[in-house]
Amino acid sequence: MKKISFFKTILLSLIISVLSFSFVSAKTVIRTDEAAIGEADPAKFSDNIDSVIIFNVYDALVDEGKNGSGLKPLLSTGWEYPDPNTLNVSLKSGVKFHSGNTLDADDVVYSFNRLMDMGQGFSFLFGSVESVTALDASTVQFKTTEPFAPLVASLMRLAIVDKDDVQANTVDGNYGDNGDYGEAYLLSTSAGTGAYKLSEHDPNVKTVLVKNDDYFQGHNAKAPDEVIIKYSVEAATIKALLLRGEHEISSMWLPNEVLAALSKEDSVDLVKINRPGSWMNKLNNRRAPFDDVHCRRAIQLAYDYDALYQSFAITDDLVAGQKASGALIAGVLGYDPNKAPIERDIEKAKAEQAKCKYNPSDYTLDLAWIAEVPYEEPWALQLQANAMELGYDATVTGLPWAKFTEQVSSWENTPHATVVSVLANVPDPDALMYAQFHSSRGGTWMSAEWANDPELDALLEKGRTETNEAERIKIYQAANQVMIDNAITLFITDFVGFQPISKNVSNSDTISTQQQYGTMGRNLSFREMAVN
């Protein structure tokens, strides 16, 4: 009897607890998601969602102004060039890190050295910086080997970490005196000055940010107390959660069919995001047959851009893309909105193919798309169909990201063409073009072209040392033309994203934040957003 009553009690309490399940949440939350896994280390971040985390948790010396208003100081009060190879930045005073420590020039130097010594993330932006020194507690001096025009813009990506806090939590590691550079510590802790603190970071599941009440710029009165970023959630699940009010901001990677369905829902708004970014089908310029410019031109002219554009249609009115006119994209210096897009011409393509020294029937093209982004598959298929028109045989592979980044480290293993999306890391064309197309930059996912064009190299080198803006525009437009003339790569379309957001957060504060920033990851500035 005793046994039975015990079970009855348990069962009863179970039923009661299930029935009475309801909660009143005291804290406001914004939930968002991303296909990839997140990185919370300021020296390692590189991707879209990593940027979101870092921009909210750390601050840099400079920031992007809204609506393309250029660069503005953030942790700095201003900067000057005493000579073309030197940049002095003066720091804001009294800014506090999450630990309570106060920001000074040593922190900036330490952050820079940490980034460069670890050699990951955005360290590639600072290749021409020779040294960084603290002139005094509130001035930092950057010395470059040559005049380096994009430096200030690049500083947006130098997240400043709390030197004392990180050093106090350093363990033995691969970096000599610097131990592990706080690598282990910064996996799940934040040592920044940002508007949010990292409270939980599981790179495979979710990242949780909580409000930093001491933030020096303050928050929107209705800014969320907590932000949850979830990783690799199925689109159907996201849709369900959005409709149930259990998710606020979706990633930008939802399939068009889902977006089309969401556009009919009242509880969800689609926010159009014009962003400096583009989809490309990156041709491997060093592997036969695409080491011959004629073969590249042939495929460039054979590619069916109209069909591709059609593939971006969500509904009759909404198209998640804009025809591409080259490497320069909206929001980046030098972009010309009036430049005509690239068009298909199959007759010309066949004529070019005839000039190519390779016989297409001898080649099986190895075309790839990134398996994590199913969105990209049709564009690889389109290329396959068009390549076959030219007489090639072609296979299409969905490559997992990790495998792609491994294969791309040697040009022999890099696929003949890979669909990749590239977003502008900073609003400067150098960061975009030099990293992708300079012949010295082969071997990363961004430079799957293994471009090897002396004319282009010369222009790109000139562009980064030129400080006159008007001249720079000319140089980069010329470089853009070389890109097209020599068919360095195939531009699929420029980026227009539609990000569904729930009515929970759909308001002018949130939407303007979403739309008015250009740099990758900058648009999810949670402190400026509002929860209804």
Place this chain on the structure above:
Amino acid sequence: MNTLQYFLRRIFVSIIVFFGVSIVIFCLARLIPGDPARIALGPFATDEMVEQLRETLHLNESIFIQYGIFIEKLFQGDLGISTYTKRPVLVDIISYFPATFELVLMSGLLMILIGMPLGILSGKFKNSIIDNVARLISLLGVVTPSFLWAIILMLIFAFWFPILPVSERMNEALDPPTLVTGLLLVDSLLEGNFKVFGDAFLHLILPGLAIALPAIGNVARLTRTNLSDVYEKQYIEFAKSYSFSEYRIATKYALKPASIPTVTIIGLDFAFMLGNAFLVETVFVWPGMAKYGVEVILAKDLNGIIATALVITTFFLIINMIVDFVVLLLNPRITTKD
């Protein structure tokens, strides 16, 4: 051979199998081409850094030495660093395994609670309408891929009848209980936090069902066959002639022997369900071992892959030992058979 000896032997064999699995997975992981260090460090790493990581991971040693180091570390409870999450693998496993464990246990529970009664109904009323319906259900269960179940359940409960949660382990607005076992149901009960308990329980239902449905079919079919076999046995006739009640015959004389083969197969079903968890966790955003497993495999994270395989194997071996023990309880006669 007495019971104790039997179990010692059983454990011994399990340990051999465990090492066998470790060797198989280890060799697989190391012999196949591709540089895990390069993948781990990402696109911008220099050659020196890759070489340094290769050194740290002992990738330049011969495979025997690598295995030796691996086993030595294993006994120290050190599974190495995951190049995917960049954390110690042990941390990953501690945070993901309980979720999968809880889920598979739930599936096991559903499998037994639904599968056995379904099979009993079928076997008891053989060739009636009840039997045919039950058989159809179990057949559909068996032949439908788990991921299809997941999608169907997701469709039904996410869009049409939104009464059950379709993602994660608990509502994130609730405060999670203090971590003791990692099993939310247990931890919340320990704290007396019934709200979390109920919430976690609701979250378990759909993914648990998606994993269990194929196994439910299996268990139901087996129970049916065994039960009808047993009902044809003489001692049941005997019991009937003593005019024992139907219920008593069913529970006391028919069910116990009929359940032995079913219980035996449950061990294998658990292995099967663990596999299915790989498919279902992705759909229901379950932060478990399986989702982690898929990710580390894609990322060629050697330590992660080996650890995942070993944890799952160990779990499987333990479940099988428990199953053997239950079979022994049901029928002590089978002990000493060599």
Place this chain on the structure above:
Amino acid sequence: MNFFKSKYFYKFSRNPLSVVGLVIVTTIVILAIFAPFITPFPEHVGPFTDFANKSKPPSSTYIFGTDKIGRDIFTRVIFGYRISLTLGIVVLAIAVPIGVTMGLCAGYVGKKTEMILMRITDVFLAIPALVLALSIIGLLDRPNLFYTMIAVSMAWWPWYTRLIYNITRSVKTEGYIAAAEIMGASKMHIMFREILPNCLPSLLTKITLDLGFVILVGSSLSFLGLGAQPPTPDLGTMVAKGASVLPDTWWFSLFPGFAILIVVLGFNLVGDGLKDMFDVDV
């Protein structure tokens, strides 16, 4: 001998479900073989895009609708059966000989051979099939159908070893085995000509059942993105891709999903029929 009049067929056809299964399997095999002639748009399985007709719901032109690239889903499902059946057949063509040989050796030769072979088998059995296949594919260079086949085979053979081992152990004690040994028949002869024929009913039944389950596991791997590469029409891949757009474009994944279900069901029913027919337990 007329098979349809034999007692075997009588036993088989006594259960109408088995006959249904046979009809399903035969139909699918015929559809798969003659796919290029039966399907309305055979060009849709190759490198083909038609974005103007993308995501069209089922209609009289496209009876299962079109996918996001504008391809006819019906055509792709039928061609998908080709892939699935090939996968099933190739996997079993690799797994069965390995499993059978190991089982015969372990069961007949006995002693140390038995110990070693059965422990190896236990090791492979201790890793869930899907997990093992997943690890193997994941570790290989890049996913493709061939690797999937190899990986599934590696996970599958132990079940045949187990089955054949158990049968061999019981057949081994039969008088005719001793007679053959005394006569001086070779071990190979005894294993493959005396014992193996006695395993055939169970083997055939298990193979039939497994054809369905291999297709199921294969589609599960494709679902996780580790199967045939596009544009090859693979049923599991189609379900996986379609799953993300449910319930709006339900035809993306529902038809391929049911296609998998039907073929697995077909083989299962036939297998059950064979079980009754041969009176074996696998």
Place this chain on the structure above:
Amino acid sequence: MIKIRDISKQFTIKNNVVKALSNINLEILERDCFAIVGESGSGKTTLANIILGIYQQDEGEVLFENKILIKNRSLQLRKLIQFVQQNPMSTLNPKKTIYSTIALPLKIHKIVENNKYKEKVEELLSFVGLESNFMDRYPDTLSGGQKQRVAIARALATEPKVIILDEPTSALDVIVQSKVLNLLLDIKKKFDLTYIFITHDLSVVKNIANKVVVMNKGKIEETGDTIEIFQNPKSEYTKTLIRAIPTVTDEEDATKP
């Protein structure tokens, strides 16, 4: 013809050593019908298995026409000693036709030309009194007696000199039993065979064997001519065995020791 010298054999079953045979010495002459009698467990089957090459003895040796027989013996030696088993249900492979069952030894020992198998099988079947249409049949369509006849035909196929018969009739009913026994006697005469006849049935022994060895617990109780032993058993054990023969008449009973 067969000399058995000091044979011993023991088995280990679950840590217990069982002495199956100890110090067995026997001599079987050509054209003998040599009966080995004993209860189950007496070691008679073990002895047969050693002669057949299924087991290897621990000690002692078996000589066949002065050649030493070991377990792994040449095909040449295997051919000369054949075997008919007790259980007709298991003696034939159910998945093989009668033809292929009988043709197997022909093929292994290359008794006839490749194209003559069929005729030879037909001939062998006729020796054991079966029609040639049995060739295409499967064992499950045969009666117990017919199966034993096939087994005998198979044994004859290698043209052996010795056939070991392990209770060949014990599983058959009485009428079939006597028919098979008569067939065996006919064949023996026809092919000049030597029989080693293993049985526990002394009444059969009395009718067909000329020599007997009585075994008990792995040892020889006594051995000698059949008539001698039946009339004058020396060991108590043999006496007990003989007394146990079921009899029909008092006269018969009176002949018991």
